[in-house]
Amino acid sequence: MKRIFILNSVIQFILLFGLWLLLSGHYDPTHILMGLFSCLLVTLLNLRLRKYYYFKEELKDTEAKIKGIAPGRIRILRLFFYIPWLIWQIVISSLQVAYAVLRPKMPIDPALIRFKTKLPNLESKVILGNSITLTPGTITIRIEGDEFLVHALMDVSQTGILDGSLPTEVAKLYERTPEQVVQQVEIIKSSAEI
Amino acid sequence: MEIQHLIAIFLISSGAFFLLIGSIGLIRFPDFFSRTHATGKADTLGVMLVIAGLIFTQGISVNSAKLLIIIVFVGITNPTATNALARAAFNFREVPWFKKDKLEENKKRKESA
Amino acid sequence: MYKYYIYLSVILTVIIFIPLYRVLVGPKIYDRILGAGAIATKTMVLILVIGLVFNRLDMFIDITIAYAILNFIGIIAITKYLDTRGVKRK
DSSP: OHHHHHHHHHHHHHHHHHHHHHHHOOOSHHHHHHHHHHHHHHHHHHHHHTTOOSSHHHHHHHHHHHHTOOSOOOOHHHHHHHHHHHHHHHHHHHHHHHHHHHSSSOOOOOEEEEEEEOOSSHHHHHHHHHHHHHSTTEEEEEEETTEEEEEESSSGGGHHHHTTHHHHHHHTTTOSSOOOOEEEEEEEOSGGGO | OOHHHHHHHHHHHHHHHHHHHHHHHHHHSSSHHHHHHIIIIIIHHHHHHHHHHHHHHHOSSHHHHHHHHHHHHHHHHHHHHHHHHHHHHHHTTOOOOOHHHHHHHHHHHHHHO | OHHHHHHHHHHHHHHHHTTHHHHHHOSSHHHHHHHHHHHHHHHHHHHHHHHHHHTOHHHHHHHHHHHHHHHHHHHHHHHHHHHTTSOOOO
């Protein structure tokens, strides 16, 4: 417990100091000392905040880390494939929004999609949530436990979720061959069904 | 005019186009959840493209590194803010606009008329 | 080149004024916050382009970073506040 706590604080300090070095642009002793001092101050102020857990999953992840059975570690090499793919998806999705906006008769048919996923930890859910928002036609509304609630703008845009290509892509960041990621898909298309 | 400035002008112009799409979408879409699509996607890409264009004008320097940080920051925070807002709206019982509802409403109006 | 950036900043100003309609009219408070957020996102770009016009990009980048952080934290704070008020849907 204590080891992870200290390790996290040290990592935070190093990241903050790196950001300071990049943003200040002056590399004389006075400025570097000032940076060291302020980064130390911020880390110390944050120590008290770090005692709390704001999500149930965070507590679960930390407990797993203490026991030494951390559920999945991110594969750095896969990120080099994932990020260009995501940027390409962002371009497609923006063009889709442009098509929907610029047609005089707006061709939209919104739907809510509710589905469950099998992802190893909290951080993967954050990545999936943000990726859903950035990929064609879908926006994450709510994440509760394993359940995602997604708003889809057009009929075309549902396919990425329904065939599970996007969640599988995120799961591949952690495992080489993930199992069936998306389960219990439910499509809501009128206000009476919510 | 050098080639990098031409690339920069192309990137910045297309970025401005996507920002315009985001603005128009914010006005034209019928309900809140559709409007989040306009700001969450088109705006993110617009800002990214404009800043990428600015990186081309700067070349390799400290400024470019800072601009890259802004790109990464916007790419992470813009979807997060959109998601937070959508969640608050959904918890506040905001009902999305559905095509089916609209069709039924039109049918009822015809029957009563 | 210089002229292009001047025209661009004028166009961006027009683009920024469009979401103001949503802030003033928007039927619900979320629409207003969304409009305000959109304005802030586009203002970041305008600040950078103005920096290029004045040829002091290094200074304006720092302002932009602070502006981006303020925008994000502002929206998160408002939504946190609203989340405590609404009646939760199941």
